[in-house]
Amino acid sequence: xxxxxxxxxxxxxxxxxxxxxxxxxxxxxxxxxxxxxxxxxxxxxxxxxxxxxxxxxxxxxxxxxxxxxxxxxxxxxxxxxxxxxxxxxxxxxxxxxxxxxxxxxxxxxxxxxxxxxxxxxxxxxxxxxxxxxxxxxxxxxxxxxxxxxxxxxxxxxxxxxxxxxxxxxxxxxxxxxxxxxxxxxxxxxxxxxxxxxxxxxxxxxxxxxxxxxxxxxxxxxxxxxxxxxxxxxxxxxxxxxxxxxxxxxxxxxxxxxxxxxxxxxxxxxxxxxxxxxxxxxxxxxxxxxxxxxxxxxxxxxxxxxxxxxxxxxxxxxxxxxxxxxxxxxxxxxx
Amino acid sequence: xxxxxxxxxxxxxxxxxxxxxxxxxxxxxxxxxxxxxxxxxxxxxxxxxxxxxxxxxxxxxxxxxxxxxxxxxxxxxxxxxxxxxxxxxxxxxxxxxxxxxxxxxxxxxxxxxxxxxxxxxxxxxxxxxxxxxxxxxxxxxxxxxxxxxxxxxxxxxxxxxxxxxxxxxxxxxxxxxxxxxxxxxxxxxxxxxxxxxxxxxxxxxxxxxxxxxxxxxxxxxxxxxxxxxxxxxxxxxxxxxxxxxxxxxxxxxxxxxxxxxxxxxxxxxxxxxxxxxxxxxxxxxxxx
Amino acid sequence: xxxxxxxxxxxxxxxxxxxxxxxxxxxxxxxxxxxxxxxxxxxxxxxxxxxxxxxxxxxxxxxxxxxxxxxxxxxxxxxxxxxxxxxxxxxxxxxxxxxxxxxxxxxxxxxxxxxxxxxxxxxxxxxxxxxxxxxxxxxxxxxxxxxxxxxxxxxxxxxxxxxxxxxxxxxxxxxxxxxxxxxxxxxxxxxxxxxxxxxxxxxxxxxxxxxxxxxxxxxxxxxxxxxxxxxxxxxxxxxxxxxxxxxxxxxxxxxxxxxxxxxxxxxxxxxxxxxx
Numbered sequence: 001x002x003x004x005x006x007x008x009x010x011x012x013x014x015x016x017x018x019x020x021x022x023x024x025x026x027x028x029x030x031x032x033x034x035x036x037x038x039x040x041x042x043x044x045x046x047x048x049x050x051x052x053x054x055x056x057x058x059x060x061x062x063x064x065x066x067x068x069x070x071x072x073x074x075x076x077x078x079x080x081x082x083x084x085x086x087x088x089x090x091x092x093x094x095x096x097x098x099x100x101x102x103x104x105x106x107x108x109x110x111x112x113x114x115x116x117x118x119x120x121x122x123x124x125x126x127x128x129x130x131x132x133x134x135x136x137x138x139x140x141x142x143x144x145x146x147x148x149x150x151x152x153x154x155x156x157x158x159x160x161x162x163x164x165x166x167x168x169x170x171x172x173x174x175x176x177x178x179x180x181x182x183x184x185x186x187x188x189x190x191x192x193x194x195x196x197x198x199x200x201x202x203x204x205x206x207x208x209x210x211x212x213x214x215x216x217x218x219x220x221x222x223x224x225x226x227x228x229x230x231x232x233x234x235x236x237x238x239x240x241x242x243x244x245x246x247x248x249x250x251x252x253x254x255x256x257x258x259x260x261x262x263x264x265x266x267x268x269x270x271x272x273x274x275x276x277x278x279x280x281x282x283x284x285x286x287x288x289x290x291x292x293x294x295x296x297x298x299x300x301x302x303x304x305x306x307x308x309x310x311x312x313x314x315x316x317x318x319x320x321x322x323x324x325x326x327x328x329x330x331x332x333x334x
Numbered sequence: 335x336x337x338x339x340x341x342x343x344x345x346x347x348x349x350x351x352x353x354x355x356x357x358x359x360x361x362x363x364x365x366x367x368x369x370x371x372x373x374x375x376x377x378x379x380x381x382x383x384x385x386x387x388x389x390x391x392x393x394x395x396x397x398x399x400x401x402x403x404x405x406x407x408x409x410x411x412x413x414x415x416x417x418x419x420x421x422x423x424x425x426x427x428x429x430x431x432x433x434x435x436x437x438x439x440x441x442x443x444x445x446x447x448x449x450x451x452x453x454x455x456x457x458x459x460x461x462x463x464x465x466x467x468x469x470x471x472x473x474x475x476x477x478x479x480x481x482x483x484x485x486x487x488x489x490x491x492x493x494x495x496x497x498x499x500x501x502x503x504x505x506x507x508x509x510x511x512x513x514x515x516x517x518x519x520x521x522x523x524x525x526x527x528x529x530x531x532x533x534x535x536x537x538x539x540x541x542x543x544x545x546x547x548x549x550x551x552x553x554x555x556x557x558x559x560x561x562x563x564x565x566x567x568x569x570x571x572x573x574x575x576x577x578x579x580x581x582x583x584x585x586x587x588x589x590x591x592x593x594x595x596x597x598x599x600x601x602x603x604x605x606x607x608x609x610x611x612x613x614x615x616x617x618x619x620x621x622x
Numbered sequence: 623x624x625x626x627x628x629x630x631x632x633x634x635x636x637x638x639x640x641x642x643x644x645x646x647x648x649x650x651x652x653x654x655x656x657x658x659x660x661x662x663x664x665x666x667x668x669x670x671x672x673x674x675x676x677x678x679x680x681x682x683x684x685x686x687x688x689x690x691x692x693x694x695x696x697x698x699x700x701x702x703x704x705x706x707x708x709x710x711x712x713x714x715x716x717x718x719x720x721x722x723x724x725x726x727x728x729x730x731x732x733x734x735x736x737x738x739x740x741x742x743x744x745x746x747x748x749x750x751x752x753x754x755x756x757x758x759x760x761x762x763x764x765x766x767x768x769x770x771x772x773x774x775x776x777x778x779x780x781x782x783x784x785x786x787x788x789x790x791x792x793x794x795x796x797x798x799x800x801x802x803x804x805x806x807x808x809x810x811x812x813x814x815x816x817x818x819x820x821x822x823x824x825x826x827x828x829x830x831x832x833x834x835x836x837x838x839x840x841x842x843x844x845x846x847x848x849x850x851x852x853x854x855x856x857x858x859x860x861x862x863x864x865x866x867x868x869x870x871x872x873x874x875x876x877x878x879x880x881x882x883x884x885x886x887x888x889x890x891x892x893x894x895x896x897x898x
Contacts, residue, residue, distance in 0.1 A: 344718035362745035562834035
């Protein structure tokens, strides 16, 4: 079981309110990602759930029990830290067994569970090494192993992939997703990388300045961002957010259009512009188009076949069905 | 983590160290200040009453004061110049690729671990003795008249002994600093066409400036109070009486405690001026 | 710099560096040689010294005449005693400053550092008279206390920088893993802090062993450690080079060996972490 409900949870450091009163329901077995720019309070929120920080107000319910005053170890949660936080003086085996040893399990049971976890994580050959002798990805797996053996109600991940290089990160991302499918245990995952959020989450929680901007499935957030912040944060390349006369024409203060919802043509279209930098990814090409009508260049996605010269004149047409409209406060207009 | 409970526990854990050091600092300091305003001759009448600032003026106006200041400055300055100059060269040398680097390093830093009384006496007798010393034999081998090191060239001799002791310290710190220099910086400078000298002048030296300052300040503090080296070699004669040694003589040899204490207060003020600079540098590092 | 270098360059470097290293080391080497000579041979010209007979006599004489091992033992007691006592006081202080820092931590550290800068001669008389009044003059316990106090700032600083390097996340991980305060200290903190405590111990034994202001001024015959004992050779009678050499070799050898093990810590300890 791993159902976590936050009720009016608040955190203040002195005078500064880093988490404004906040409600959130995380259901058993869900993969929830907290995402937001650095300093938005996502790690603090995770640490509040873990019990590593005391809440300034509100309640944390784990499986229906009030866990607000329960010490971290008693909450039945396991955490994987950004720096992995492996014990450098212990072998991999001892690292993974540590929570079991603390729980007072007998040696045979400890061994059995460590071996099982090692098998799952491909660490069997490394059990007698020290963390210092492992690569970044292996250390990451040891940290996960230490979390798995406890059979926790939920896993907490604090930016676990940020210390890995790009290729490894993609691999570990898959491994963690697979682990989730296999264990179907609740996972709460903190990241600043919206790609990680989109690819892994059942439910994304977008945070900014200690406030939840939107909660929803990746596609909900992608299709119906509640405000300009979420619109700009989710999706890569980011949504084109346009202001001024063109927005007013659609009865909004800001309009948003994703790069894939603009058609590019050399002959006809609504907006005129010149081609700036083009980024060829093979399957797609992203063009940055400078339009006199807008302050910032627009990003447009086109087929990988299309090739346009720097400075060429082009015409753009937005797909009005996929146009997002926002009011002066940045809120979505339906 | 920083709960109310742990804060008060922390205060209790810190208390013994703080109280001990506070006592160590305040009690003797207050007593020194107290004595410095008294005429106090333990062997000749004891406490002869308050004299105001007389000890302070007498200490400064005594005939041995200015020579002692000069001696102190020459020793400190001489040793600093020698150890930092040679220290930089040695550190650069030891940073070069070579065979047996570890062993050379050990040879170079060894003098630092020799206790001051041993190095003072060994230099005085086995090396600088005008009849049986190693240097005397060397001089004679080249047909020269052996030098009466500690009497005729007392200051250079003393500076040499103390420099020998402190050169390892400077070298070791500067070497550590050089090794922390990012080799890509040097390579970038090479790509930019900088000569060996320019690389030293514009990349290495600025990188070392902090370490040099630290060496300078720490050595100054230790050198201002060197004692044993003088005690076992010249015992303050032949113009080697430093401020520290002068105060020592006033207090323990001639037992003029009031006068010596006034001198002690001067020494404390002097050391504090240097210390203030050092503490600022260390403090800056603490923030980083 | 991982790059190819000509063998010729490397040979020149090596020769040059070894020459300089040997010159600097020479005085130590020389007393080592002299300590194995007879007094008569020790004052001969350098070349004749080398070719003369080797003997262990001086080591025996030093012990017989001056009860060398009493002073050696004094040094051990004073250096080790003051360091252990200092660490006992400093560990909790450094610990709490590193793991429960408050607004005052920085100020306290700076102030501790400043007490280290207090010139000894400035407080010589009060300590001297205090020692007489308390009956501590020429006692080992007196020196243990004084040397503990003068090295306490360095001990606190070194331990603080070592503790500071233990990442807070590891302690949190232990807490998440179910370790209570006792287990946290026993299984995680202490094993991680041991190397730091060991090097602090090593460096401070060295510093206390070589301390030569208070040891010279506060001891006479009874509690004199090696620093003070060796100083008695400054007004010797008769030939004494070989004996002085033997006494010196025995006085510096243990510390030289310890020193070589603590090169890295030396930089850190003596610069208060300002140079790493």
